[in-house]
Amino acid sequence: MANLIILFPDQLSMSLSSLQHCEKQQDIVMLFELKEQFTYVKYHKKKIAFLFAAMRHFAEELTVAGFLVRYVRYDDPNNTQALDSELNRALQESKVKQIVSTQPSEWYLLDKLNQWNEKKIIKVTLLPDQRFLSSHESFAEWARDKKQLRMEYFYREMRKKYNILLETDGSPIGGKWNYDEENRQPPARGISSPPRISHKKSPILLKVLTLVSDTFPDHFGSLEPFHYAVTREHALLELKHFITKLLPNFGAYQDAMVRGEPYLYHSLLSSYLNAGLLLPLEICKMAEEAYYDKTAPLHSVEGFIRQILGWREYIRGIYWLYMPEYQHRNYLNAKRSLPEFYWSAETQMRCMREAIEHTRDHAYSHHIQRLMVTGNFALIAGLDVKEVQAWYLSVYSDAYEWVEMPNTLGMSLFGDGGIVASKPYAASGKYIQRMSNFCKHCVYNPNITMGENACPFNALYWDFVQRHEKIFQNNQRMGFVLSTWKKFPIEKKNEILQQADEHFKRLAQGYL
Ligand SMILES: Cc1cc2nc3c(=O)[nH]c(=O)nc-3n(C[C@H](O)[C@H](O)[C@H](O)COP(=O)(O)OP(=O)(O)OC[C@H]3O[C@@H](n4cnc5c(N)ncnc54)[C@H](O)[C@@H]3O)c2cc1C
Ligand code: SF4
Secondary structure, eight states: OEEEEEOOTTOOOTTOHHHHTOOTTTSEEEEEOOHHHHHTTTOOHHHHHHHHHHHHHHHHHHHHTTOEEEEEOTTOTTOOSSHHHHHHHHHHHSOEEEEEEEOOSSHHHHHHHHHHHHTTSSOEEEEOOTTSSSOHHHHHHHHTTOSSOOHHHHHHHHHHHTTOSBOTTSOBGGGOSOOGGGSOOOOOTTOOOOOOOOOOOOHHHHHHHHHHHHHOTTSSSOOOSOOOOOSHHHHHHHHHHIIIIIHHHHTTTTTOBBTTBSOTTOOOOHHHHHHTSSOHHHHHHHHHHHHHTTSSOHHHHHHHHIIIIIIIHHHHHHHHHHTTGGGGOOTTOOOBOOOTHHHHOOOSOHHHHHHHHHHHHHSOOOHHIIIIIIIHHHHHTTBOHHHHHHHHHHHOTTOOHHHHHIIIIIIITOTTSSSSOSSOOOOOHHHHHHHBSOGGGOSSBTTOSSSTTBOHHHHHHHHHHHHTHHHHTTOGGGHHHHHHHHHSOHHHHHHHHHHHHHHHHHHHHTOO
């Protein structure tokens, strides 16, 4: 009897462990486009189109490689649109011994597979996801007995484990593990995004674009223009383009934000990486090679590798270490409703408007826009952690719960109480003024805290500090900020808090 190999939409890699265990011409490889999975939060139109097209292309590649593929299309009239019922249908139509699956990336899917097993609906064999560079077990082992799980130390271990950017004696190349002091510059005058490559649209993609346009008109975001690669071949072209043309400046402008420039020198590789079209180690190796070939400086290469070998693996490790309990955390008890402008971009705050418009148009905004603009505002305004997470999960083409949740709840909203971030990533308008040119085009003034034209980030920042003063007293890294707040005369404090109230009132009325 055959095995049924289930492939989830983010498992589009030929090297996947379940495919390695597949008996070609006997086992059935099943992929499905299910309403349940693409609308439980309403995915951005570009995200649906990217995944449907990438899945369909991958199914074709599997067929060419000799696998037996069962592909359930979204518009197949027999599609029951839910995982349980699709499993039933598959089991009725074919004699199947067991399900073989590479561990899904998200907890609720793993839970479902385990339930099928426990309820004896069908035997399920789970295989590790070897595309990641730190297994659940090795991360748990690293985390064991540690008081604080700081990414920097995890990253150093990963550098050693994979022998990346090391001297022959095991010390870091150049003498330091981290070159961030050379990175993170404000935008240079006149800086713009270098050109990106484009891909000819395949007949598969064209069909998918029509399907998505007809079927998901009420989902957030613009479908066109659509520039995403949808095959591994094209994703590799994106990778090569990044390494040769953009990596040299990646580090310097990693944190810079510029009006009308969503990408700058960022790689745009996360969607391909998370869906399986690219693999983390191949990316790190290519970046390392660029350093040895002297085509990119060490600070850029190290900074970039740290994002993938360090942050990405660490974030996944945190998710699996703390789930399912992690999802219920709300350390700062943040409950204010998500303002409508997170969807409409109708706000006078130029920085928020830019970040949301980039998101709407590209299903993308870069890390600092996610963290220090939309995330920072959500943090200091105390927006509801569940609503904010649902927003991040639906609007970005690279979003899956395993990576979105620790980034949003943990890093951005400090909702996990300091597991991911040693202190809240809260900032006033001054930070945004320094790292972007947004403020020059804003009706608000980042240099003032009080009055009609005061930047809302300023008073909201202090209001946030005051709101959580007691909690932050135990956080050494908040010491300076707290003592600054405490030194303000009482009249000044009251004025700032009143100003913050004013912003909250306007927020509730929808015109901030
Ligand atoms: C609130 C918030 C939500 C986020 N949600 C997601 C998400 O749903 N999916 C996602 O992939 N990333 C998420 N990130 C992390 C990061 O913002 C994106 O990975 C990055 O912006 C993707 O763009 P890029 O490929 O151009 O990245 P680059 O800036 O070019 O970085 C290179 C790669 O490093 C990896 N990386 C960098 N930072 C992180 C990080 N913090 N966590 C995980 N991987 C990282 C990504 O794979 C990325 O492709 C989130 C960050 C924040 C602050
Ligand atoms: S002034 Fe304030 S609201 Fe306006 S762009 Fe600058 S930081 Fe954003």
